[in-house]
Amino acid sequence: MRSGTLVAAAVALLSLGLIGGGIAAAQQGGSQKEMTPEQKAAMEAWMKAATPGEGHKVLEPTIGNWTATTTMWEAPGAPPQQSEGTAENAWVLGGRFVRETVHGEFNGMKFEGLGYTGYDNFKKQYVGAWMDTMGTMMMISTGTADPSGKVITATSTMDDVTTGKKVAVREVTKIVDANKHVFEMYGAGPSGKEFKMMEIVYTRR
Numbered sequence: 001m002r003s004g005t006l007v008a009a010a011v012a013l014l015s016l017g018l019i020g021g022g023i024a025a026a027q028q029g030g031s032q033k034e035m036t037p038e039q040k041a042a043m044e045a046w047m048k049a050a051t052p053g054e055g056h057k058v059l060e061p062t063i064g065n066w067t068a069t070t071t072m073w074e075a076p077g078a079p080p081q082q083s084e085g086t087a088e089n090a091w092v093l094g095g096r097f098v099r100e101t102v103h104g105e106f107n108g109m110k111f112e113g114l115g116y117t118g119y120d121n122f123k124k125q126y127v128g129a130w131m132d133t134m135g136t137m138m139m140i141s142t143g144t145a146d147p148s149g150k151v152i153t154a155t156s157t158m159d160d161v162t163t164g165k166k167v168a169v170r171e172v173t174k175i176v177d178a179n180k181h182v183f184e185m186y187g188a189g190p191s192g193k194e195f196k197m198m199e200i201v202y203t204r205r
Helices: 002-028 036-049
Strands: 063-072 079-091 099-107 109-121 125-132 140-147 151-160 165-177 181-189 194-204
Touching: 063 099, 079 109, 125 151
Parallel strands: none
Antiparallel strands: 063 079, 063 194, 079 099, 099 109, 109 125, 125 140, 140 151, 151 165, 165 181, 181 194
């Protein structure tokens, strides 16, 4: 991920360098009084990709402080395990990403989680990263919203430390209203059929 970010930064700097060259020429009274069409196009493309837009507005209802009630199922039909915690969601990086900080308990142990969710203007998809005290791995997800902007469906993989394999998961975030949203995670059960593994109900505090 770091190498990918560095490549993007390098390309951005190259584009900005081209743009800056046109501005510098104009300021120095050279023959080039304004940016070339290529420089203008580069600037417009980067500004469009870098500016929060409609895709980010979809996430606005999730901002705030929440009571998070989590229900988990180990297998289809298994008795649910429930726990309660708190979540704080805030915009970071100028409204480009939502940072979620979670505190709670799981099986009598303190639990902390940290996630980032945003909208990639270039790829036109939602992107997410999640990490917590239950492991040392990071889960990356990508997805899209339905036409209403109230349901975001994403896919990801989880590392199963017991089998050493990756497990495909489907994540659904449902924005009920300004005071409630629900996160659901689905995965394959013993038979291979998908079932709901987890549900988190966020209620505004």
